[in-house]
Amino acid sequence: MMSTQTINIATVYASLEHVMDPEIPVLSVVDLGMITGVELEETGVHIKMIPTFAACPAVGYIQQQIKTTLESELGVAVSVEVDKQVHWQSNRMTPAAKEKLKNFGIAPPKVLTGEISTEIMMEVPCPHCGSEQTYLRSPFGSTLCRAIHFCKACGQVFEQFKPLE
Amino acid sequence: MMNNAALTDLIIKMADDELIQGHRNSEWTGLGPVMEEDIAFSSMAQDKIGHAWALYRMLHEDLGGADPDSFAFLRPEKDFKSSHLVEMPNGEYDFSLMRHFLFDQAETIRYESLQDSSFEPLRLLSNKVKGELKYHTLHANAWIMQLSRAGEESYSRMQQALNDTIALAAGLFEPSPVYEDALIAEKVYPGETALYHRWLDRIYPVLVKASLNLPEAGAIVPVYGGRQGIHTPYLQPLLKEMSEVFNLDTEARW
Numbered sequence: 001m002m003s004t005q006t007i008n009i010a011t012v013y014a015s016l017e018h019v020m021d022p023e024i025p026v027l028s029v030v031d032l033g034m035i036t037g038v039e040l041e042e043t044g045v046h047i048k049m050i051p052t053f054a055a056c057p058a059v060g061y062i063q064q065q066i067k068t069t070l071e072s073e074l075g076v077a078v079s080v081e082v083d084k085q086v087h088w089q090s091n092r093m094t095p096a097a098k099e100k101l102k103n104f105g106i107a108p109p110k111v112l113t114g115e116i117s118t119e120i121m122m123e124v125p126c127p128h129c130g131s132e133q134t135y136l137r138s139p140f141g142s143t144l145c146r147a148i149h150f151c152k153a154c155g156q157v158f159e160q161f162k163p164l165e
Numbered sequence: 166m167m168n169n170a171a172l173t174d175l176i177i178k179m180a181d182d183e184l185i186q187g188h189r190n191s192e193w194t195g196l197g198p199v200m201e202e203d204i205a206f207s208s209m210a211q212d213k214i215g216h217a218w219a220l221y222r223m224l225h226e227d228l229g230g231a232d233p234d235s236f237a238f239l240r241p242e243k244d245f246k247s248s249h250l251v252e253m254p255n256g257e258y259d260f261s262l263m264r265h266f267l268f269d270q271a272e273t274i275r276y277e278s279l280q281d282s283s284f285e286p287l288r289l290l291s292n293k294v295k296g297e298l299k300y301h302t303l304h305a306n307a308w309i310m311q312l313s314r315a316g317e318e319s320y321s322r323m324q325q326a327l328n329d330t331i332a333l334a335a336g337l338f339e340p341s342p343v344y345e346d347a348l349i350a351e352k353v354y355p356g357e358t359a360l361y362h363r364w365l366d367r368i369y370p371v372l373v374k375a376s377l378n379l380p381e382a383g384a385i386v387p388v389y390g391g392r393q394g395i396h397t398p399y400l401q402p403l404l405k406e407m408s409e410v411f412n413l414d415t416e417a418r419w
Binding site: 057 | 201202204205207208209211212213214215216218219286289290292293294295296297299300303304
């Protein structure tokens, strides 16, 4: 059994990398930028996290997964809190995460430099063939965080992880 | 010290509108005119109910209110502060779409104004909701434009839908006779009248692009009452259906 004296921030993050998003199982909560704080306390570890979209139905499940995974891997008590001070933006997603997302078949969000515009949703590169000859079919998809696009080059419908301000 | 009664009144109005509009959106699930629209209204339903939930949690955690589930599902009709606009049945797709456009533009204006709120929980939530609403208005604007340009029948139905909804939508901005001045003075938000004018300025350019005629502001007689607990005959049946499962066992743990 480890105590909080034998673990550090890096070991906590390493363990958080094992908690995957239930809707996109190739991405961890760290990849997605959902972790906003890790605090080592005398009695255990305190994690602050944020959902991607406010109405994400998986928040409770993810909180539970963080708690169970970390408690079993680190052997300390873990508490998980939704951080209200920070809100999720698609720019929080790491470049490595975007690569994994693309390989999984979902187009990653473009980097946002200002507010969302219609343009940022156009010509999203197709994750299957790479073509930019695509158009937005609907800003809503199979989950809150995805939009539906169509690729004119390969003739396939594909999903995109939506950019969010 | 903030005026908690005034804040509570404002947040209940916002939350109830989100909950009831969310429920109406969900009634399109399985019935949308095309698959993408079915998915869009279902997704927006999820967003709205999520936003309502965040607001009910704020009442509970920051203002000493009841727990969100029992507050949402166990209140009598007269304690709801939803607007008449969101209570109306879905009707045909043209009505639902026009309501979606007017409602989501109104919400956008409201959450934008809360970016400067003196009440921190509302300010923080508005950052989150504002970004998500972009997709609602993007969707609404695109369809208003497409259907208004899709031939004579389509155009006249969109104009009719606008004529039928505009006074109801103006009723979203019903000022509180009791709390309005306090909320403005304490810089919680700029007040309903200011939001109403910003909203008219926001919807006007989209309607112009769609060649739809917005009635003169002076000719719009807002439909008030919802904020005071006076509702349309459509709310009670909706509440009964919405709370049916919850009421089977109000103590159940899911």
